[in-house]
Amino acid sequence: MFNKNQRIIAFLLLIVLTVLLFPHKGYAQDIKSAPFQIDFIDVGQGDAALVKCDGHYMLIDGGSASKSSLIYSYLKSRSIKNIDVMVATHPDEDHIGGLSGALNYANVGLALCPVTQHSTKTFQSFVKYLGAQGRTITVPKAGQYFMLGSAVVYILGPTYISDEANNNSIVLRIVYGKASFLFTGDAETEEENAILNSGQAVQSTVLKVAHHGSDSSTGYQFLRAVAPKYAVISVGSENSYGHPTENTLSRLRDAGAQVLRTDLQGDIVCTTDGNYITFYVQRNANINTLANAGPGQNQDLSYLTPSGNSAPDNQAGIPDRYVSDAGNNQSAQSYSYVLNTNSHNFHRPECSSVNDMKEKNKQYFNGSREEAIALGYEPCKRCNP
Ligand SMILES: [Zn+2]
Ligand SMILES: [Zn+2]
Structure with a gap:
């Protein structure tokens, strides 16, 4: 009745129809919108996180220059044309290279970086694209804070200028309701200790692990003070630095943090209403993220279902407590x-x-x-x- 070619065509049509009628539901469609969201964008070896609060955006780093087009299309596909605050934590290429992509698509309000000058080409093109928008770099000071929608962003570091670029990383802590998030750039123990000594509050629900899980960061003392419930490592698979190291992973395990990794899980999205936190991962929701931490127990990652179950967040930082501990004792409303x-x-x-x-x-x-x-x-x- 039908010849072979017709049967093949009919079969292909059936596949096309099936795909059209039952589209694959990706994790992006599963993410339930929340007033506060952080996308840890998988940029391979590097850092890039997009923070959204009440329709306001802050981009913290943009990965390396080779990820410029990824950052550009990430923003474009979401029609994010205005970024209130762009943070270049420090001038290293794996952090600022991709910011050019963002600057080519979105208008930036405030651009924060610990330095205004740096010799690299990457840094110069970052400054050039900022200049094209009539913007210059603002160097923030530890102790300052600003609002991103109703979230408060505290600048914790650097508290002094170090010779080592990583230790001049802008460290910031975002507080939204009972949830708090610590972004550490590539800060190493030297900067961690300086921040601890400054007496500012660091305790946070979610820690963006410093320096891609390098052994020179995320010391025991700092981890004890931050006491993160979740730790996100932004790192490239099979990178030549051996990040994240076995030692850092075991310190995170000892601290009781649930570890999420962009190298194993792709884009990692965290949403919160200020009371509950939900994580969504692009792939490998139930993988053992501590597998290269030497022999150890398997983590229970059942909370990490791609469809997003809310997990009660008992360890969340309480803003009241933060204010009294912080030494930043102005309330969020007492802006000048x-x-x-x-x-x-x-x-x-x-x-x-x-x-x-x-x-x-x-x-x-x-x-x-x-x-x-x-x-x-x-x-x-x-x-x-
Ligand atoms: Zn660095
Ligand atoms: Zn880095």
């Missing part, structure tokens, strides 16, 4: 000025212009008038701050 990241004017909080300002251009700033001016902002002519 409101910066307009679009016009580059700054205002007193009660200025009538603040009400007219688009929410996405508002940056709540806790600092002096001089600091606001040093950041490139001009005093508003109406409220004369």
Whole structure:
């Protein structure tokens, strides 16, 4: 009745129809939207994390230059055209290379980096693309904080300038409700100890493990203070550095942290409503992420189902406690000025212009008038701050 070719065509049509009628449900569709989300983007050997809160975005590092197009399309596919804050934790290529991709797609409000000058080509192109948007680098100081939507972002480090670029990494802690997140760049024990000595609160629900799991970071003392419930390692598979090291993995195991790894699990997405935390991974939800930590017990990763079960987060940092422990004892509302990241004017909080300002251009700033001016902002002519 049908010849062989017709049968093949009919069979292929059947496959196409099946795929059309029953599309494969990827993990991206499974992610339930939450007011707060962090995407740890798999950039191989490097770091890149996109933080979203109440429609505001912060991009922390962008992976190496070879990942520029990945970062570009990651933002484009999600129509993220405005990034309120871009953080280049330190000038190493595996952190800032891909930021050029972001700068080619999205407008950036504030760009933070621990230095304004660095000899590498990668750094110069980062500065060039920023300049094309009329932006320059702002060097943040430990002790400052700003708002990303309703989340508070505290700058914990660097607390002093080290000779070692990794130890000048911007370290920041994000607090959203009872959940807190610590981003450490490539900070090593030297910077970890300096931050501990500064007396700032570090305790966090989720730790972005420093320096891709290198042995020179994530010391016992620091881990004890951070007490993370979850630890995310952004690292390339079979990288030449041997990251993450056996020692770091076993310290994380001793600390009782659930470890997630981009080399084994691809993109890792974390969402929270401020009370519960959910992780979604692109692949290998139930893999033993501590497999190369030497002989040890298997982890129970049953909470990590790709469809996203909420797991109660008993260890979450309580903001109240944080404020009293932190030495940052101003409440989040006691900001001194409101910066307009679009016009580059700054205002007193009660200025009538603040009400007219688009929410996405508002940056709540806790600092002096001089600091606001040093950041490139001009005093508003109406409220004369
Ligand atoms: Zn580095
Ligand atoms: Zn690095």
